[in-house]
Amino acid sequence: MTTVSTRSFAQIRQALLAREEVALIDVREEAPFAEAHPLFAANIPLSKLELEVYARIPRRDTQVTLYDNGEGLAHRAAERLGALGYTQVSLLEGGLDGWRRAGGELFIDVNVPSKAFGELVENQRHTPSLAAEEVQALLDSQADVVVLDARRFDEYQTMSIPTGISVPGAELVLRARELAPDPATRIIVNCAGRTRSIIGTQSLINAGIPNPVAALRNGTIGWTLAGQTLTHGQARQFAPTSENHRQLAAQEARGVADKASVKRATLNDLQRWQQDATRTTYLFDVRTVEEFEAGHLPGARATPGGQLVQETDHVASVRGARLVLVDDDGVRANMSASWLAQLGWQVYVLDDLQAEHFSERGAWVAPVPPPPQAELISPHTLADWLGHGDTLVLDFTASANYVKRHIPGAWWVLRAQLPEALGKVPNAQRYVLTCGSSQLARLAVPEVEALTGKPVFLLQDGTAGWIQAQLPLESGESHLASPRIDRYRRPYEGTDNPREAMQAYLDWEFGLVEQLARDGTHGFYVI
Numbered sequence: 001m002t003t004v005s006t007r008s009f010a011q012i013r014q015a016l017l018a019r020e021e022v023a024l025i026d027v028r029e030e031a032p033f034a035e036a037h038p039l040f041a042a043n044i045p046l047s048k049l050e051l052e053v054y055a056r057i058p059r060r061d062t063q064v065t066l067y068d069n070g071e072g073l074a075h076r077a078a079e080r081l082g083a084l085g086y087t088q089v090s091l092l093e094g095g096l097d098g099w100r101r102a103g104g105e106l107f108i109d110v111n112v113p114s115k116a117f118g119e120l121v122e123n124q125r126h127t128p129s130l131a132a133e134e135v136q137a138l139l140d141s142q143a144d145v146v147v148l149d150a151r152r153f154d155e156y157q158t159m160s161i162p163t164g165i166s167v168p169g170a171e172l173v174l175r176a177r178e179l180a181p182d183p184a185t186r187i188i189v190n191c192a193g194r195t196r197s198i199i200g201t202q203s204l205i206n207a208g209i210p211n212p213v214a215a216l217r218n219g220t221i222g223w224t225l226a227g228q229t230l231t232h233g234q235a236r237q238f239a240p241t242s243e244n245h246r247q248l249a250a251q252e253a254r255g256v257a258d259k260a261s262v263k264r265a266t267l268n269d270l271q272r273w274q275q276d277a278t279r280t281t282y283l284f285d286v287r288t289v290e291e292f293e294a295g296h297l298p299g300a301r302a303t304p305g306g307q308l309v310q311e312t313d314h315v316a317s318v319r320g321a322r323l324v325l326v327d328d329d330g331v332r333a334n335m336s337a338s339w340l341a342q343l344g345w346q347v348y349v350l351d352d353l354q355a356e357h358f359s360e361r362g363a364w365v366a367p368v369p370p371p372p373q374a375e376l377i378s379p380h381t382l383a384d385w386l387g388h389g390d391t392l393v394l395d396f397t398a399s400a401n402y403v404k405r406h407i408p409g410a411w412w413v414l415r416a417q418l419p420e421a422l423g424k425v426p427n428a429q430r431y432v433l434t435c436g437s438s439q440l441a442r443l444a445v446p447e448v449e450a451l452t453g454k455p456v457f458l459l460q461d462g463t464a465g466w467i468q469a470q471l472p473l474e475s476g477e478s479h480l481a482s483p484r485i486d487r488y489r490r491p492y493e494g495t496d497n498p499r500e501a502m503q504a505y506l507d508w509e510f511g512l513v514e515q516l517a518r519d520g521t522h523g524f525y526v527i
Helices: 009-017 030-035 046-056 073-083 095-101 112-125 132-140 153-158 169-179 195-206 219-225 243-259 267-274 289-294 305-310 332-342 379-388 399-404 415-422 439-452 462-468 499-510 512-519
Strands: 023-026 064-067 089-092 145-149 186-190 213-216 263-265 281-285 322-326 346-350 391-395 430-434 456-459
Touching: 046 073, 046 415, 046 439, 064 073, 064 095, 073 089, 089 095, 112 195, 112 499, 112 512, 132 145, 132 186, 132 219, 145 169, 169 186, 169 195, 169 243, 169 305, 169 332, 186 195, 186 219, 195 213, 195 243, 195 305, 195 332, 213 219, 219 499, 243 332, 267 281, 267 322, 267 346, 305 332, 322 332, 332 346, 379 391, 379 430, 379 462, 391 439, 415 439, 430 439, 430 462, 439 456, 456 462, 499 512
Parallel strands: 023 064, 064 089, 145 186, 186 213, 263 346, 281 322, 322 346, 391 430, 430 456
Antiparallel strands: none
16 A cells, blocks of 8 residues: 555645645445544545546645545545645545534535524524514415415425425525516415525615515424425426516625625636646526526536535535626626635625626536546346346436336445455356446456456446346345445425434524634635
8 A cells, every 4th residue: 555645634724724625535335424524524435436536626736635434445545546646635634523522513414614604694694584474374364475485396395385486595685586577476485495495585674675585493393393295297397587677686786796895707717727737716697407408508507506506516616716606687696606715715706797707508417537448248148147147236326316226136236345245245257347337346346357357348338228228127135235325304394204314403593603713714704
């Protein structure tokens, strides 16, 4: 093993306080990460490091500090990053336990910076909210009220407040007047828990919307704990905004951005920053994914604004980097930037963009290293081999995808735990690897070859190709070779969470303001 330098808790803390660029990366899977981590740690699991790191840490000479909790993952990640061209990689002194022993604060759950900040906003601005019972009474009496759901559309579809309309966070200021044109109409903003409803409500108040506005206190969790019924599979979405309402919203959003000290930039500024080798610059398009795919700036990443504020660490994993936000309406970028500035980011909004600048089409594609060579086989060839009983399928997809549907007999495996997983599966004469698309499975081909000494093949187009060929599938946790720790089960998602878990989650959120104060590195402020 090569020797890797270390960085101490004190060095990381000092860099955070000095607003230097810090990439503190937890390379464990999401579930253990959610059990304990530093405030500004970003989670990039070793299992999918190559598929995420170029987008999330774009500058190869960024100071990257890796840690685990004694599993040996960080050292493997350091070697892998070195092979990918990263030159300033170190390990956190003592790992997670070293952080704790040095007096560092540890946080649970995911997206903690935004959740803690949301609590700080409510604490300082006394953001108005209504209890679930009060909102139910308003709906029952057919009061003049609209319920706007600030989550992603797929979350809204899973479960929503009766009559709720999907208006993801960054869209609220742009769309509110269209949805509640009468200033007397009461607007209620909800999410699953607390953060996005607080931020959404405060966005409308900050922008000066004339309607009375309140958050649904504790979101769908509060609704469920009150014994009230949620609806499922709803599809009500915001309508297009009139030009008059857009202009009003743009004026208001610019005022909020100026108050939050959001900086302005031109395309020339952006091009200069993109050539600057000493700073990390992220370019985020905060419109809807559909708008992005219809036309966007070259090099931009699609990050709908409400989710960008909620999950900044998932995309901008270098704390202290420069963020540049883009829209085509003057509302969504300014509102999103106003929150990111308060969250301590150096954030700019691109001004004076013309339609011709949005010249690229299609979905955002993550930059990834050149994939290793692999011998491909077709779904029908695999079906034939499986009939002979000498072939084993290893599936590297997300465990939730595997449980939903997989190739009959396939074993689910975490790539970071391959040696342990291979010890649990039957011996085979050959192995075929798959995942949703085959992209992640391809990375594991040389690793499985080295560990087994047997021929290893890659399924063409992954499990998606198998499904397209209309071959049989099975579901459930039929063959798990690794523990299902790749995703933390959030207490506020889904519809079958224990009441105790929901209440414990709310209690934890209420305590975040005190925990922020103990940590002391956040740099947040509230306008």
